[in-house]
Structure formats: structure tokens, C-alpha cells
Amino acid sequence: MSVQRAVIVGASHAGAQVAASLRQEGWAGEVVLVGDESALPYQRPPLSKDYLAGKSTLAELAIRSAEFYARQEIRLLGATVERIDRSAGRVSLSTGESLGYDKLALCTGARPRRLRVPGAHLAGVHYLRTAADVDLIRATAKPGSRAVVVGGGYVGLETAASLRALGLDVTVLEATERVLERVTAPEVSAFFDRIHREEGVCIQTSALVEALAGDARVREVVLSSGESVPADLVIVGIGIEPNTELAASAGLVIDNGVVIDDRARTSDPDIVAAGDCTSRDIARYGSRVRLECVPSAGEQAKAAAATISGKCREITALPWFWSDQYDVKLQIAGLNTGYDEVVLSGDPNRDRDFTCFYLRQGELIAADCVNRPRDFVFSKRLLTQATQGVGRAELPLVTVSDLGA
Structure with a gap:
């Protein structure tokens, strides 16, 4: 009987976790992790924080050591997968080789959304996704x-926070009326606007970029208002797009990501998927969601490895996220999609610690916790237990008495 082979496409958080979890689940066959970067799989969230600020090295960001992969007999292959032949159970590589698989895991991640204006090609214009x-x-x-x-x-x-730490003059241009408009309540946006201004960052909202100007190198950003903002370098951070082209060309179902179920299965029984490239239905929020966060990638990867190994592990963990800026740690529990009320614990207009609880029809659905780790733990526990009927009158009482707000 021939040895089975599991091929993992994409060597970031999800891919590295699938590989490790396969061995934990008892997968005795081959494991091949295909990635298009020369470095070992590394943590991405610190790239815009400690790594950009020069506080950590790429080696320190490695998810696992080279010795781990060798010990677990996980083969690391530097290449790009260009095509999936589902009927033959093979993938074609950028090296010209092809690789057979019995089970395939797609962890292709996402890429930065490009700024499509004149001058976007100039030297000095950067995106931030890789080391x-x-x-x-x-x-x-x-x-x-x-x-x-x-x-x-x-x-x-x-x-912006990391560049300020390096001593640069920083201007943030946001197209909407406030920073973080798509993901937070106005009170949270106002807080982050305030702390960045206090740190010396110039923030301009309702600022639509019309063009980037310069000779060979960018020298200014031209806004639709006619204003020009001088620039020695430009960093574009306007969102990401899932890498679904490989899956789509193989005929898998796509809907704002590679569609997976609660066991990370795609529309092909021999192919699973995990990470930023996927979308799935989350019953609690009543919608199909693509989560762009490390905890979700890890949870999906563990479910994918279990599925490959013939076991059942459902994706049940609550979505949660975090962001570090200056001395501020924001921890987010749940998704605030569709909230109709917020309850504040603390004063975001004055303090550097507070919590914004998001309610929908009187039920807690999410919380933004700024330098409030106890509130974060409390909110995660409450949301995980799917507690019903937590209303406005109850939250301040619980927060004040139990969390010291």
C-alpha cells in the first residue's frame, strides 16, 4: 500500500498550523508544505508593529523552528502552485514539476488591495503584507x-504608530469620514484619532487620493480636493483581497473566498481550506463571513487537519482580533456587524483604557477592549456561552462590579 500524501498550498499561519496539526492528529503519510517565500513560515501581525519598528527580527517571528519541521518530517518546498488537476490529484508548480496528492489543503491567504490611481507604480510606494x-x-x-x-x-x-517610533513625520489619509469607520463605533474611532494626533500623526479624513506624483520616485500625494501632501514614501493599506484564483480555476465554489463548511471542507471532498482565503457561514451572525485574523486561521487549520485525518473537529471558536498601537492594546471579541447600540465602560475621550460593548436587540454581540484585558476575557466568555438577554442595564453593572471599570 502506497504512502498517502497531504499537500498544503501556502506557508503562512494557516498552512503551518495544518502541517503541525496533521502530525498531532496522527497523519502518518507525507506532508508537503508549499510556500513562495524563502523564510520559514512566520507571524504576520508583528510586521506592521515590532518588525517595522526594528524591535524584532524575522527569525524571532518564525512560527516554528527548522528543527521542528525536520523532526515532524514536514517537507518545506519553495514554489508557487499554478494549477490544480482535481481529476488526477496533482498540482503543477512554478518550478515546472508536478506533485501528486491524496489530500489537498488550500491556505493561499490574501494580498493587499492595490491603489489604482496615476503614479501608483512610482518607486517609494509600498504595500505591507510580507517581510x-x-x-x-x-x-x-x-x-x-x-x-x-x-x-x-x-x-x-x-x-503609522511604528513609523512615528522611528522618528518619521506621518500623515494618514482616510477616504471615509473617520478612521476605522468600517469596523468600529464612532466612539472608538474618535479615541484612536485622538491618540494618534497626540503622538504627532496628522490625520485627514474624507481624503480621496486622486494621484501620486513624482519623477521616478513619489514626491507627493494629490487629493481630489486639489491639495498636495508631500511624501518621501507612501504606504498603502486599503484592505486585502483573498487569493482565490487557484481554487476558482479548479472549479471550487467561491463566495468572497473559498467556501468551506464547519469542518473546513470545500466543495471537493479531497480538498480543505483555511485562513484569509476562506469564507463560511457563522450562524450566530447570520451571514457568510471571511475572517482576516490569526486565531481564525489557526482554528480553521486545526479543523482542516482533523478532516484530512478522517476525524471530526468543527470550527466553533469565537472570532477575536487584536491591534497594538503605541502603549495601547485593543482586543476585540466577536463581530459587531449589525449592532444597534453601544455601551461604554470608561471614557474614550479622556482615558487610554475603556471598553465599547456592542449590542443587537439587547444582546451582546461584540466588544472592543482597549487596555482592558479583564473585560476582553469576560466578553469572550459571555459570547462563547451565547448568553441571551444581556441588556444595557446589566452591562455597566457587570463591568463595574466584576471588572473594576
């Missing part, structure tokens, strides 16, 4: 240089 991207930014991020960050989401604000 190589950050290395290019750091090469020109000199104290006193003028950096413009396009996009006031989490990655944009984290990048």
Missing part, C-alpha cells in the same frame, strides 16, 4: 522623512 515588503519600507524610513499612509484601518494605524 520583504517591510524590509523595503525600512530601507527608506529615515528619521525626519515624510511618510504618507493611505488608509486608516488597523494596518494603516499600526504602520
